[in-house]
Amino acid sequence: MYALKEVVLEITRQCNLSCIHCGSGCSHRVSPGELSLAEWKKAFQELAAMKVRKVVFSGGEPTLKAGFEKLLLFAGELGMRVGFISNGLRKFSESLQEAIRQSNPFAVGLSIDGLKEIHNRVRGNKNSWQGLLQNISILQKINIPICAVSTLHKLNYRELPRLASFLALAEIDSWQLQLAMPSGRMKQQTDLLINEEDFKAICRTAFSLRKQYPKLNIQCADCFGLAPKDSIRTGCWSGCTAGIHSMAIDAGGNIMPCLSLQNGQRLENCRKRPISEIWKNSPVFDFNRNFKIENAGEKCAGCDFLSKCRGGCSSQSLAYFGCFHNSPFCFARSFYQQ
Numbered sequence: 001m002y003a004l005k006e007v008v009l010e011i012t013r014q015c016n017l018s019c020i021h022c023g024s025g026c027s028h029r030v031s032p033g034e035l036s037l038a039e040w041k042k043a044f045q046e047l048a049a050m051k052v053r054k055v056v057f058s059g060g061e062p063t064l065k066a067g068f069e070k071l072l073l074f075a076g077e078l079g080m081r082v083g084f085i086s087n088g089l090r091k092f093s094e095s096l097q098e099a100i101r102q103s104n105p106f107a108v109g110l111s112i113d114g115l116k117e118i119h120n121r122v123r124g125n126k127n128s129w130q131g132l133l134q135n136i137s138i139l140q141k142i143n144i145p146i147c148a149v150s151t152l153h154k155l156n157y158r159e160l161p162r163l164a165s166f167l168a169l170a171e172i173d174s175w176q177l178q179l180a181m182p183s184g185r186m187k188q189q190t191d192l193l194i195n196e197e198d199f200k201a202i203c204r205t206a207f208s209l210r211k212q213y214p215k216l217n218i219q220c221a222d223c224f225g226l227a228p229k230d231s232i233r234t235g236c237w238s239g240c241t242a243g244i245h246s247m248a249i250d251a252g253g254n255i256m257p258c259l260s261l262q263n264g265q266r267l268e269n270c271r272k273r274p275i276s277e278i279w280k281n282s283p284v285f286d287f288n289r290n291f292k293i294e295n296a297g298e299k300c301a302g303c304d305f306l307s308k309c310r311g312g313c314s315s316q317s318l319a320y321f322g323c324f325h326n327s328p329f330c331f332a333r334s335f336y337q338q
Helices: 037-049 068-077 094-103 116-123 128-141 157-169 184-192 196-212 275-281 283-289 314-321 331-336
Strands: 006-010 054-058 081-086 107-111 146-152 174-179 218-220 246-249 254-256
Touching: 037 068, 037 275, 054 068, 068 081, 068 094, 107 128, 116 128, 128 146, 146 157, 157 174, 157 196, 174 196, 196 218, 196 331, 254 275
Parallel strands: 006 054, 006 246, 054 081, 081 107, 107 146, 146 174, 174 218
Antiparallel strands: 246 254
């Protein structure tokens, strides 16, 4: 039996920016068929009954969802730890600030893609950087941990050392590095995707910056693949958790192994079937739960660590190659299996 521990929630696909690397291709309008506030609350009650203890609100831009403050508080009242990720463009309202105080998120993620010039270019808005600074100040005044989230591609990865210096100076609590992939809006800009040499450079930089700025708590995401303990992230990584300990619910109620699996077939919807039943026996999770060594693609076949990591980040593999268990980038492969 698989214990569901964490759920990522795409509570809306509406966004007030058009970022070049957006994996969902979100728009400025509310998408037809999005779950209502009441439907989200019902989903939260189901998740709480399943003993889920951690939910992360995402989007789109979650702060644009009508009633977002109520959802934060409701999830907290059910005993779940909450967090959310925002692009930080719009100043957090007084009502949202109060909801944040009361719900006490384990962290608020703010998307930061470089210093001012690069960040505004990636976000497509000249006011984006200023909005970030404003909301950083707001969150720090109410003592809420901030996690900077940077999505890396050819436009910004060389700026990592300068960005690290800024984040350390700003006393940001943690920093997650992740790789852009060819999904959503990025499908039209594949020339900006990193290559193997770029990936190695990013890994070396991350390794160095973790030693230089230990208080910044730099963590490389799942898409970096397997790596030695405490090298590019804290502890050891045991492979993609989609369908093992985590899943996602998109804005329309579709149950997904991971919110980044935008190219995957969505087989179940929480409007039609209880979430607990879907989690227990839906084939949407079979790719990870029923993994066999022979399922691995060319990139991962024959790897000594395959039984442990199951071919790396599932969403990255699917976005690049249209199949699972074939990670295009992997720290262990790049540095230890030459």
